[in-house]
Amino acid sequence: MDLHLTNILNDLAKDDFHAYLLTQFTNVEYISNYKPTSFAFCLIKENPVIYASGMDMELACRDSNIEVKEYESFEVMIKDMKDEGIKKLAIEPSLAYSTYARFKDSFTIDSKTYIDKQRMIKTPEEIEKITNATEIAQESFLQLDILNNTGSEKEVAFDLVRYMIENGASKESFDTIVTSGAESSLPHAVPLDKKLNQPVLIDWGCIYDGYCSDNTRTMVYTETQQEIWDIVAEAHDKAIKAIKPGMKCCEVDKVAREIISDYGYGDNFIHSTGHSLGLDIHETPGFSTKDETVIEKGMVITVEPGIYLEGEFGVRLEDTVNISRKGNVIGDLPLNID
Incomplete structure (x- = not known):
């Protein structure tokens, strides 16, 4: 039996559950x-x-x-479960209430994160797929020749997705962000039908064989923009350098956040330092102020500090890190694009 299944069955037995119900597509795929x-x-x-x-x-x-x-009805499925002696049922926390309502009168139910715990640690095969996705995404980004690109934000985003698919991706791993000028202060900006302004922030990724990649680069042009870029780059580099098994995720977030705060921009760093990825673009754990998960070998987590100056511009730099004895950046795209 698959190791992940064995581990989940051990968790079920330890907590005295008879079965674990999954409906989230990527959880079903994972198993x-x-x-x-x-x-x-x-x-x-x-x-x-x-x-x-x-x-x-x-x-x-x-x-x-x-x-x-083949699914026939809830009634048939519940009868099958009862016939097997299932009385205590664990469910994933994301289970829709309408589905939960169908089961709640027939079983003792509690939500458990057994599946999330398994997905935290990537196998070498999973890491290889994330690496392939990252390499495709980075190669495609370089094809944009962004410093000489005269297209609109929408056109650049379209071209980047097209390049990723032509280079072997199945699709983008999230809605590609291409933003510039004042709108770059919006962390989740939507590409507009306007020519690229300065600075240019691009947050992109693709899916290869089911697995996601995620990168962000910001191209700056003025002295003020470069000063902010340098602070974000320092936070990015030192956070990655600090990563090692045994630390808590919140401690990595603290490294990046304290650097940005020391320069006086703590209130302008308005999101967590990073998130895990895999079959989904956002998985657990993450480098955030509240996540006390202990870092383990095999975790794959992004590092993406940012500073956002409302109405002026924003800078974010992001790489995905594979954790072994230290944090190893996946891919070889330089932070500074020139």
């Missing part, structure tokens, strides 16, 4: 290798099973490495 296109219920137990919709049966039977049954 079974089958990525639903419609709804699906993955029931982790001694003999795990997926209830797939009729529309997905061919796909599920082709890709899943665990048993697949």
